[in-house]
Amino acid sequence: MRTLVFIPAWNEAASVASVIADVREAIPGADILVVDDGSGDATAERAREAGALVASLPFNQGLGAALQTGYLYALRNGYDACAHLDADGQHPADEVARLLAEVTADRADLVIGSRYHEGAVAGSGDYKASFSRRIGISVFRFFLTLATRQRFTDTTSGMRAANRRVMSLFSQHYSPDFAEIESLQLAVRQGLRVEELPVRMLERAGGTSFLTPVRSAFFIFKGLVVLLVGQFRPRQAEAER
C-alpha cells in the first residue's frame, strides 16, 4: 500500500517544516509532497530542508488548484491512498493517520476530518470558531446536507483522505475557488462513499482567518451559487462500484 500525504501551502514558511515533521512521525510509511501555491516567502525552501518533495506552482492559483495538483500527482504516480492537511499547523498528523486507516480498510472512498462532529466535541475543546465563521459553517452544512441527502458537519475541512477513485475524479474536476464544498457534492453525486470522522483540531498558530463579515457574506453567497449550479451537473452512473 503506497500512501502520499500532501500539504497545500501558500506563504507558510513558519509552520510548514513542523507540519512535515509531524506527518513523518505520525505516518512513517507515507511519501510527503508539499504543493507550494506560488508562495512569495521561503515555503518551498523550508519544505525541502525538512525533507519533503516540493511541487511549486509558478503562480498562486488558489487552494483548489493546489489540492488538485496533489491528487493528480498521487494518481499519476500510482499511490493507493492519499491524504492532505493544512500547512498552518491546525491539523494534527495523528488524526490524518486515522482518516487514512478508514480509506486503506476500504470503508470509504473519501474521508473528511470533522471538527464539529459529535464525537469530536470531547477532544477538540481547544478549537473555537469565530462568529461569522460559525454562521457560514451552519449555512453550508444545511445546504450541502440538503443537496447531497447526506449529513455533513464540517464542509470546509481541509483534512481529508482518499483512494484512487477519488484521485481520478478530483484530478479531472475540482473547482479552483470553492474546492471544499463543491468537491463533497461532486463526490456524493458520483456515487462515491464519503464519510466524516470526528477529529481534534488546534487553534491556528499565527495569523487571523481571512473572513471579515462582508467577506464571509460574499463567501456564503458564492458558495450557495456554486452548490446550486453543482446540482445541475451531470450525474455519472455509479460506474465502478
Added chain:
Amino acid sequence: MKGLVMAAAGNGAQVHLTSQTRIVAAVIALFFMLLILDLIRRDRLQERYSVIWFVAGLGMLAGAAFPGLLELVADAMGVRNTNVALFSIVLLLLLGLALNFSVIMSRQAAQITRLAQERAIEKALADKQAAEGRNGGSAGEQTLEPEEKRF
C-alpha cells in the same frame, strides 16, 4: 424635421432612421471592419476571435444600407421606434459577446491552471529523481521496495 418626426411618433407611426444616421453608421461600420482587418494583418487579433466582430460590422453595414431590414426587425419586436430597436439589438449583441469572452476566459484559466500543475509535478518528479541519483545509482530502485511494505 425633428418636430415632424416626433409628431409622427405621437400619431402612432414608425420613427425611422434619418439618412444622416445611416451615413454615419455606414462610415463607422466600414472603419470598424478595416480596423479588424488591420488587427488580423498585424497578428494582434486571431482569426477565430475576429469572425464574430466581422459579422457585427457587416450587420451594422446592412442596417445602414437597408433601413427596411431594421424596420422589419423593429416591427417583429413590437417596437415603434426603429432607433430603440437598434439600441436594443446592439445591447443584446454586446451582452452576448461579453458572455462569449467570459466562456473563453474560463477555458483559458482552466488551461493555465492545468499547465501550472503539470509543470509543478514534472519539476517535483525531476527533483525526486535527482535526489535518488545522489543517493547512489541503485538506490532509486531500492526505495520502491520498502515502500510497498509500509503503512
